[in-house]
Amino acid sequence: MGNMIVGKLITGDDGLLAGEVGAWAKRKHSDLCRYVDISRAVRKGFVAPGHAGASFIDLFCGPGRCRLEKTGEWIDGGVVAAWKKSQERGAPFTRVFIADIDPRRRQAAANRLRKLEAPVTEVDGAAVEAVHGVVRQLDPNGLHLAFLDPYNLKALNFDIIVALSRLKRIDMLVHISKMDLQRNAVSHALADDSSFDSFAPGWRAKMPVDQVQQELRRQVFLYWREKVAALGVWPSTRMDLLTGEKNQPLYYLLLAAKHELAQKFREKASNVERQGRLDVWILKVDLQDAKTHRRGPGSIMPDYDGSQITAAFG
Numbered sequence: 001m002g003n004m005i006v007g008k009l010i011t012g013d014d015g016l017l018a019g020e021v022g023a024w025a026k027r028k029h030s031d032l033c034r035y036v037d038i039s040r041a042v043r044k045g046f047v048a049p050g051h052a053g054a055s056f057i058d059l060f061c062g063p064g065r066c067r068l069e070k071t072g073e074w075i076d077g078g079v080v081a082a083w084k085k086s087q088e089r090g091a092p093f094t095r096v097f098i099a100d101i102d103p104r105r106r107q108a109a110a111n112r113l114r115k116l117e118a119p120v121t122e123v124d125g126a127a128v129e130a131v132h133g134v135v136r137q138l139d140p141n142g143l144h145l146a147f148l149d150p151y152n153l154k155a156l157n158f159d160i161i162v163a164l165s166r167l168k169r170i171d172m173l174v175h176i177s178k179m180d181l182q183r184n185a186v187s188h189a190l191a192d193d194s195s196f197d198s199f200a201p202g203w204r205a206k207m208p209v210d211q212v213q214q215e216l217r218r219q220v221f222l223y224w225r226e227k228v229a230a231l232g233v234w235p236s237t238r239m240d241l242l243t244g245e246k247n248q249p250l251y252y253l254l255l256a257a258k259h260e261l262a263q264k265f266r267e268k269a270s271n272v273e274r275q276g277r278l279d280v281w282i283l284k285v286d287l288q289d290a291k292t293h294r295r296g297p298g299s300i301m302p303d304y305d306g307s308q309i310t311a312a313f314g
């Protein structure tokens with residue numbers, strides 16, 4: 001499954017290659033754009049002439065345009081949506097780095113971004129190699145935002161996160177779908193070449209392999225998050241579990257950011273929450289009475305404590 005390219009390519013409404021995606025992609029993009037929006041004031045300080053600049057890094061960029069499977073609606077891919085948002089809000093990224101294991105997808109995204117006058121740089125290869133090519137080109141004093149949105153856990157090699165963590169100012173949004181975790185059943189974990197080995201290296205020494213699937217996944221996931229936190233560069237790592245219309249867990253969004261930005265994100269997010277404008281549903285589980293609370297559109301979990309993971313796997 002590792003480097004497999006999933007999903008078919010179709011001709012987009014603009015004539016370039018595009019992808020087909022599930023409805024949740026819209027929400028994923030709105031989360032991404034929300035962060036781009038909320039971080040604009042900080043970014044402004046970096047994008048002014050003579051300053052170190054602010055980059056957007058997308059190592060799993062996809063083609064940049066997609067059609068929703070059920071409704072046929074066309075939407076921008078994540079990187080295009082993020083670029084447009086940064087422009088619209090008066091703090092455009094000074095560099096946009098994109099990579100995708102499939103060069104057709106990356107080139108389609110690059111074409112779309114160039115039409116929008118984005119300062120795009122394509123980097124060849126799988127994310128785990130491309131990340132080094134990107135880091136080499138970054139201004140060490142700049143402000144950087146990486147969006148990591150792979151199809152599967154294996155592609156999210158931990159070395160990518162380690163390489164990014166060496167940057168002075170880097171925020172990271174990581175998208176992990178529940179399906180990805182489900183695909184990695186125990187039988188898969190038992191294989192010599194498990195997805196878990198690249199996603200969370202060292203996991204085998206930390207937990208018994210022969211436990212029920214749901215518990216193993218939960219423990220691998222918590223272990224991964226601890227590894228991210230242990231890199232020590234992101235004082236604020238928060239994890240949100242986003243759920244679908246029927247309250248089913250859909251995916252996790254990990255935001256790893258420097259204090260000020262994460263704080264801003266929180267403040268702004270709760271402002272938006274009060275105005276009821278966000279289409280984000282969060283499942284929050286109270287461990288004490290094991291009751292499940294759905295907090296409604298726009299609610300943001302106060303803090304990550306691991307209980308959400310229990311919910312998702314329960």
Ligand SMILES: C[S@@+](CC[C@H](N)C(=O)[O-])C[C@H]1O[C@@H](n2cnc3c(N)ncnc32)[C@H](O)[C@@H]1O
Nearest residue numbers: 060061062077078100101102126127149151155
């Ligand atoms: C979920 S899609 C990305 C969607 C995109 N972020 C968006 O929001 O529109 C994942 C992409 O990762 C690419 N991919 C798969 N394995 C990869 C790897 N090891 N390195 C880089 N890209 C990979 C796929 O070709 C696919 O385009």
